Amino acid sequence: MDEVTHRRGGTAGARRMTPSTQELTIREVLAKIGASNIPMALRSSVLELDQSWNRSGQSKAWLMNECLKAGRPDLLAALLNKHGADRLTGIRDGAAHVADLLMACPSLVHVEFCRAPISDDAARVLVIALRECQGLTGLVLRNCEMSNDALGTIADGLSEMHRLQAFGIKARSGAGLRELGAGIARSTLASLWLAVPDLTSDEAKKFGRSLQGNRTLTMLQLSADSSGVLTSVLEALGSALPRLAGMGLQADVPFGDAFCKRLGSWIETHHVLASISVRPGIQASERSVARLCAAIDRHSVKIDFDARSVPVALLEVSRVFPYRRLIVPAGAMRIAALALLSKSKLWRGLPGELAKEIASTLVGNGSLRELWRLRGVMGVRKKKLRQSAMLARSTRHCKRFATGRGRRDSPSQPDLDAFMHFWRLQLSAIELQESDALLLREWGPGSKTRSERSPQHHAFHGKLMEIGRQLVSEHLTLVGRWIDEGNDDAAAFALDSLQRLAREHGFDHEGKAGELNQRLTLGEVRYERRNACGYLARSMFWVMTSLLLADGVLDAVMRHLFDPDRGYGVGAPRPFEEARSQRGTAFYGMLGSILALYILMRFADQWVDATTRRLRLPQL
Structure with missing residues (x-):
């Protein structure tokens, strides 16, 4: 194995591995590490990894651990680079060697340790490698054997791992979780998974309070034996985690009244929250369930749980409500309807009950058909409808999709x-x-x-x-x-x-939607052209009026100063009646020219539209 010395700050003397560039087969790797006792259940799948590297995850994990156990991470790095592997899972030994692998395999994006012993020194080396790794985005520690100092080292290093997006840890107890939460609060993680079966309420509250400073988490998954412990975490977090879009909670027993109350408060204070997963379910009083349903109804949060352990009312509202507004969201529709109707004089004179019934009808069926008909009945101008429609389009789902869609951890x-x-x-x-x-x-x-x-x-x-x-x-x-x-x-x-x-x-x-989009684009262009014609005509009219007013004022001043019986203006002085007649002729001549120009521009606009439709040109 070729090795070179790597120095960085206080880590002088650390060794960096240079992986072999030789094309190795699985049989050659097994021969070099001396792994002759392949389990019978894995023998065929291990030998077939050459043809299909991702065929068996269990076989890959066995081969990786054998290479690390034999102290040959260079051979494993050569295999990973050969197949372009991006995940290193099921590691049970050799945390220090994994640090070398991270530097030698740029394609790795996810590393998972499972029941692996991690010493204090190995934790320090691993943190240095994770900090310098360019492509790694996910790290998971499952039931790893490490001291509180090693866990603290990893927690402190999270704040410097700016490329790490997802972090998960499963531990047997809650020791050291407070320090871990403080490290996560200073990090830039987007997703956190924490599973501690024996977590106590006191440890849960300390962890929640230590996590309050985080501003980047968009996905949080918590798992414990007791549902009350998870309720304590939510209570300790309060209104923290402002960008949280998805949350998963799993316990061994159903959640009760206290959880419903706390979850309802969470939905009210976290406006970007879009999805919540609760396992196994909820068993609470009708009053608590009604409050939770009201919170879901107001904020359109999708909640997912085991349907066998959930009240019927919560099951129905969680299934149906978010999808009733996919065509036209009710919130945006209500804003558009009220903004539109408030422009009408008839609306102001309607009784309150009738106005409420009309607004609920507009929102209830998820269609703009009634809104458009009501516009004609109540005499609202098209300009007002356009303004209300644009208002609804700009506010649609602005809170629910604030964190962006398309991330791996987006629960959409x-x-x-x-x-x-x-x-x-x-x-x-x-x-x-x-x-x-x-x-x-x-x-x-x-x-x-x-x-x-x-x-x-x-x-x-x-x-x-x-x-x-x-x-x-x-x-x-x-x-x-x-x-x-x-x-x-x-x-x-x-x-x-x-x-x-x-x-x-x-x-x-x-492709019909694309064609309609093009036609809408043409309609917007036509609308802007007509506005431009009107703006030009108005501008010319006001310029003409200003010139004529200036001419009249000048004429009045000159007659006051010199001769009141003569008119003054353009050209030599002349009789008053002749000057007034000339001014009127100029006014009507300029006004007729402006009207003729406006009509000509409108005819040209209509001719362009008709030619485009007749020749079937692209509607852009």
């Missing part, structure tokens, strides 16, 4: 059961069979167990997707009709949400 994937309820709300005339199997997690889109579903499940899923495509097609047709009628503001308001819905569930709209 919808489940098929809630998806089914959403379609049933949209198409109430279609009867679908309820199925307890839909409550299982494997029904979610992108599930790895999709091939294991029964024929009945496949048939139901196919029917569901068919109904979804039908609904999307109907809404796209409605948007197209709005565009044809000139209602571009209402069409633009609905099309954006509809496109996101189609993307999330994989509906193929055959």
Whole structure:
């Protein structure tokens, strides 16, 4: 094994490994490390790693540990680089050698230790390597044997690992968690997973208080035997973790009234919180459940749990509510409706109960159809509708998606059961069979167990997707009709949400949405052209009026100073009546020129639109 000396600050004398560039096979590696006693259950899968490195995780873990146990991390580094491996999991020994691997394998992004002894010296070397590693984003420690000093070293080093995004630890006890929480509070981690079965309430409160300074966590997962301990963590955290978008809580027993109260407070204070997973479930009084349902209803938080251990009211609101607003969110719709209706004189004279009923109708069905009809009935101008539509578009989901979508740890994937309820709300005339199997997690889109579903499940899923495509097609047709009628503001308001819905569930709209987007873009351009024509005409009119007023003022001043019987202006002095007639002729001539120019520009605008449609040119 080739080695070179590596010096950095106080770590002078540390050794950096240079991996071999030779192409090694699995048999050659086994021969060099002297691993002749391969377990019978793994023998064939270990030898097949040359053809498919990711075929068996158990075989990979055994081979990695054998290389580290034999003190040959250079051979393991050569294998990892050969196959482009990005994960190092199941490590049970050789923490110091793992530090060398991190420096020698730039493709590694995730390292996981499992029941590995980590000494104080190995922890210091590992922290140095993690700090300098350019590509590593995930680190997990499962039941590792280490002292409080070693854990403190890793906790202190987290604040300097700016590229590390996810950190997980599973420990037998809560010793040292306070120091770990302080280190995480100073770090830039995005995801944290903590599992301590025997965690006490006092240790949980100390950990929660020490974690309050963190400003970057977007995902938090906690696991313990007692549900009361996890409630204590939430209580100690208070309103901390302002960017938290997803949270997972797992205990051995269902959560009770205290947890419902604390979770409701969390939802009220954490406005970017989008998803909560609770295992096994909730068993609380009707009053506590009602308060929690109200919090979920106000903030549209998706909550996931074991359906067998949850009250019916909470189950229904958690399934249905977030998906009732995928076409047009109720919050944005309410803002748009009230902003629109407040512009009408008729609205101000309506009784309070009637006004509330109209507003609830506009929000309840998730469609802009009634909003547009009400605009015509109440005489609200199109400009006011455009302003209210733009207001709703700008405020849509601004809090729920503030942390950004697309991260690995973003809990934004919808489940098929809630998806089914959403379609049933949209198409109430279609009867679908309820199925307890839909409550299982494997029904979610992108599930790895999709091939294991029964024929009945496949048939139901196919029917569901068919109904979804039908609904999307109907809404796209409605948007197209709005565009044809000139209602571009209402069409633009609905099309954006509809496109996101189609993307999330994989509906193929055959490019129709793109065509409608182009037509909307043309409508916006047309709207701006008309505004420009009007602005130019108004500007010319005011310039003309200002010149004529200036001429009149000058004429009055000159007649006051010299001869009141003669008119003054452009040219030589002349009789008063002749000067006034000349001024009137100039006024009407300039006004006619402005009107003719405005009409000509509008005709040109219409001609451009008609030519574009006739020649079927791109609508941009």
